[in-house]
Amino acid sequence: MTTITIYDGACTIGGNKIYVEENGRGLFLDFGMSFAKYSKFYEDYLSERTARGICDLWHLGLIPKINNYRADLIPSDLRSDVSNCRKLRVNAVLISHAHLDHAGNVALLDENVGIVGSPITIAILKAMNDTSGSRMGSELPYYRLRTFADDEMFIVKADNKADYPSREIILTDRCDELENFLFYRPGQESSRAKKIMREKVHTLDEVEMGFEVKAFPVDHSIFGALAYVVEGDVSIAYTGDFRLHGHNSEKTKDFIKEASNASILITEGTRAGRDDTNVSEREVYENAKAIVEDAKGLVVADFSSRNFERLNIFKKIADKSGRELVITPKVAYLLHALKLVDGVDRLDGLKIYENFKATMQKWEQVVIMDNYSDLYTSPLEIRKNQENYILCFSFYDLPHLIDIMPNGGTYIYSSSEAYGEEQEFSFLRLWNWLQYFGFEVHGFRIDMNGNLIFDGGLHASGHISRKELIEVIEKIDPDRIIPVHTENxxxxAENFENTVVVKDGETVRV
Structure with missing residues (x-):
């Protein structure tokens, strides 16, 4: 018998944790962080206490009650609770892509659980870990070993003397340059510096996971996204996040063709209950280009730092309008990581923003400054020639505008809409910043009553539309449909009679 347990993501967008088990073999399809559930308890300045390991997440129901977590994250007062829960057989986690709602809790799992992903996905996750001091659950593929600070073993702390352990890594394609990057931590040249412990790196065709696993590139708002077909006694297709209106839609169609042989379809439904307007990346380019061509002074473009397709769009717009595109050092580091995978120098023709700060972190000093110092441009240079630049800044970068002191200018919001009251408050703060500097704002506005209103045409969703989703399901024609990553x-069930609607924690038996 094959069982499919949806531990999370059954009725929320994100947080996918899907466990497939058959004859004592098991795999997770993603193990993401559920922002919808986290937001019930936490916000920017209120988060789980890392000094208590997984304790807070466990008691608040933000991770499944299973006995598959790293021992160094389980304080002594939680151990009996964890040990009394079922220990799953987990051969690996198949990561669909590098968004935290799909990969943000993987690092909490037992260290013997390997990770499967595309080379680009693994490179992005590694670069994020290097640059951001990520949450415990998103420390991939290496992590900070914890120890206990007290005799009772209630208090978890980072072991500052231990090297960094790494997980077994299973790539969909061989990539020797990436392998060297995965086990290199900037600054480890010093004999006293901690190193990343080298772990095995395989390709998907070299390992036995108890199932035949096939990975298929699909189009999404981040490079490297995969869908999977898992074959055992039954064949299961898992879409991850996907779409048909991006530049790589043909890859998605290849997956759809292969998935037509699957009897079970586990599919995302992000837009199942939303407006079905389908803006393409081409439309985003045309609309944003028209705005930039009419812009006076500085242009600020706000989009996800990992939406490299959107970055390419604004690079093209900058070239067409005679401006230079300026990115942050963190984005530069991500692009450096991508170059190790596919050899494409995406930093060519870009500028890197030089922050005013007292010290530079090792990843920027050793990798970015040492290799790309000629690309740096100071805020004073941008201040003098504001009409020459498009600055890629997010909400959290806006304090740096004080060093540029723009007198008017144009701001383009080209990212996803806000979902939840907390994000709307962030938009109000964002609006205040933009009004202070006198920006002409495109993409959203705050009306006289304080309501947040989004303007269309400057963002293409990373998710498939309702109409196209119906067409995809009809082409695949599975025996059963299990929806995930959806609020609806x-x-x-209303559109397909073979739908199996489950709640978090429920199991489907085949």
Whole structure:
């Protein structure tokens, strides 16, 4: 018998944790962080206490009650609770892509659980870990070993003397340059510096996971996204996040063709209950280009730092309008990591923003400054020639505008809409910054009553539309449909009689 347990993501967008088990063999399809559930308890300045390991996440129901977590994250007062729960057989986690709602809790799992992903996905996750001091759950593929600070072993702390352990890594394609990057931590040249412990790196065709696993590139708002077909006694297709209106839609179609042989379809439904307007990346380019061509002074473009397709769009717009595109050092580091995978120098023709700060972190000093110092441009240079630049800044970068002191200018919001009251408060703060500097704002506005209103045409969703999702399901024609990553699972039941609607924690037996 094959069982499929949806531990998370059954009725929320993100947080996918899907466990497939058959004859004592098991795999997770993603093990993401559920922002919807986290936001019930936490916000920017209120988060789980790392000094208590997984304790807070466990008691608040933000991770599944299973006995598969790293021992160094389990304080002594939680151990009996964890040990009394079922220990799953987990051969690996198949990571669909590098968004935290799909990969943000993987690092909490037992260190013997390997990770499967595309070379680009693994490179992005490694670069994020290097640059951001990520949460415990997103320390991939290496992590900070913890120890206990007290005799009772209640208090978890980082072991500052231990090297960094790494997980077994299973790539969809061989990539020797990436392998060297995965086990290199900037600054480890010093004999006293901690190193990343080298772990095995395989390709998907070299390992036995108890199932035949096939990975298929799909189009999404981040490079490296995969869908999977897992074959055992039954064949299961898992879409991850996907779409048909991006530049790589043909890759998605290849997956759809292969998935037509699957009897079970586990599919995302992000837009199942939302407006079905389908803006393409081409439309985003045309609309943003028209705005930049009419802009006076500085242009600020706000989009996800990992939406490299959107970055390419604004690079093209900058070239067409005679401006230079300026990115942050963190984005430069991500692009450096991508170059190790596919050899494409995406930093060519870009500028890197030089922050006013007292010290530079090792990843920037050793990798970015040492290799790309000629690309740096100071805020004073931008201040003098504001009409020559498009500055890629997010909300959290806006304090740096004080060093540029723009007098008017144009701001383009080209990212996803806000979901949840906390994000709307962030938009109000964002609006205040933009009004202070006198920006002409495109993409959203705050009306006289304080309501947040989004303007269309400057963002293409990373998710498939309702209409196209119906067409995809009809082409695949599975025996059963299990919706995930959706706030409206009943939409599937209303449209497809073979839908199995489950709640978090429930199991489907095949």
């Amino acid at each position: 699972p009943m939409w599937f």
